[in-house]
Amino acid sequence: MFERILVPLDGSKVGEAALPVIEELVSKLSPELKVEVTLFRAVPSTHWIAAGELGAPVLYTEGELQRIKQAVTKYLDKAGEGLRSKGVTTKTMVAAGNPAVEILKAANEIGADLVAMSTHGRSGLSRLAFGSVTDKVLRQANVPVITVRAPEGTANQ
Numbered sequence: 001m002f003e004r005i006l007v008p009l010d011g012s013k014v015g016e017a018a019l020p021v022i023e024e025l026v027s028k029l030s031p032e033l034k035v036e037v038t039l040f041r042a043v044p045s046t047h048w049i050a051a052g053e054l055g056a057p058v059l060y061t062e063g064e065l066q067r068i069k070q071a072v073t074k075y076l077d078k079a080g081e082g083l084r085s086k087g088v089t090t091k092t093m094v095a096a097g098n099p100a101v102e103i104l105k106a107a108n109e110i111g112a113d114l115v116a117m118s119t120h121g122r123s124g125l126s127r128l129a130f131g132s133v134t135d136k137v138l139r140q141a142n143v144p145v146i147t148v149r150a151p152e153g154t155a156n157q
Contacts, residue, residue: 100136
């Protein structure tokens with residue numbers, strides 16, 4: 001059964017669509033089962049700066065990355081309030097790098113039994129242009145992955 005669940009979030013309302021589903025799932029599991037939910041976010045290790053007419057990727061300094069990770073940890077703590085109010089043990093985890101790669105690494109690292117994530121619901125050219133982190137995780141994960149489509153009206157939030 002699901003004892004360790006990884007929930008990747010991207011900081012958006014769309015990304016948080018999986019949280020109510022996990023709350024409901026956990027509430028239906030046996031009370032004897034101790035479930036631990038790890039709220040995870042991958043942050044970029046680079047940012048773009050203007051260089052003439054083109055931009056260039058620049059690595060964040062260690063200090064900048066630490067500040068970003070602290071802010072993200074606060075966000076994850078707040079996002080987990082609903083789960084904690086239902087007695088679920090939550091942890092937070094932040095990594096820097098490619099989101100799909102880091103999600104897969106985190107799932108292996110915590111020994112996840114399940115990954116639960118939302119999808120932006122992109123298709124066609126939009127999906128091709130932006131890629132799909134969810135699709136990459138679905139195809140490469142070694143554990144079941146639940147995907148939750150965000151409710152109507154949250155697509156751009």
